[in-house]
Amino acid sequence: MGKRKKPIQFNDKRLFYTIQEVADHFAVNVSLLRFWEKEFDTIRPRKTPGGTRQYTREDIQQVEVVYHLVKEKGMTLEGARQTLKTKKDDQTRRVEAVARLNEIKKELLLLEEEFDQLHERQKYSSAKTEE
Numbered sequence: 868m869g870k871r872k873k874p875i876q877f878n879d880k881r882l883f884y885t886i887q888e889v890a891d892h893f894a895v896n897v898s899l900l901r902f903w904e905k906e907f908d909t910i911r912p913r914k915t916p917g918g919t920r921q922y923t924r925e926d927i928q929q930v931e932v933v934y935h936l937v938k939e940k941g942m943t944l945e946g947a948r949q950t951l952k953t954k955k956d957d958q959t960r961r962v963e964a965v966a967r968l969n970e971i972k973k974e975l976l977l978l979e980e981e982f983d984q985l986h987e988r989q990k991y992s993s994a995k996t997e998e
Contacts, residue, residue: 875927883913883921892927893934900930906944907933909951932962 873891875884890897904910909929912920922930936947 877924883923884927886912886920886922889922889927889930893930893938895934895938903930903933907948907951909933928959928962928966931966932959935962 873888873894875888875892886897886900890900900910904912907929910926910933911929912922912926914920932951933947936942936950937944942950
């Protein structure tokens with residue numbers, strides 16, 4: 868059985884994420900991320916003096932574009948490189964749109980949950996007043 872994805876919970880206070888967090892987010896090995904750094908110029912996480920990689924949200928978005936092309940669409944590395952050269956803006960916009968839609972979906976699900984709770988409270992309170 869393969870690894871399960873552990874989505875990164877982005878927040879405004881955190882600037883950097885570890886390579887392990889990014890690997891867990893995409894359910895890939897850390898070594899694959901290091902390999903992609905060598906293969907794709909767009910993936911360039913910051914490195915500390917000790918050599919520890921620090922990924923920003925932008926770095927993670929670049930990994931997401933490569934992940935989408937290679938893992939989800941099944942492209943070869945060369946095919947992904949060519950696509951990024953010729954259609955980088957399209958791919959980046961597509962990945963960003965999917966990420967925004969997922970955020971909107973989360974918000975809508977939270978609103979639905981709050982609405983359901985409010986509805987239940989209202990039913991309960993109206994049942995009490997009828998008694």
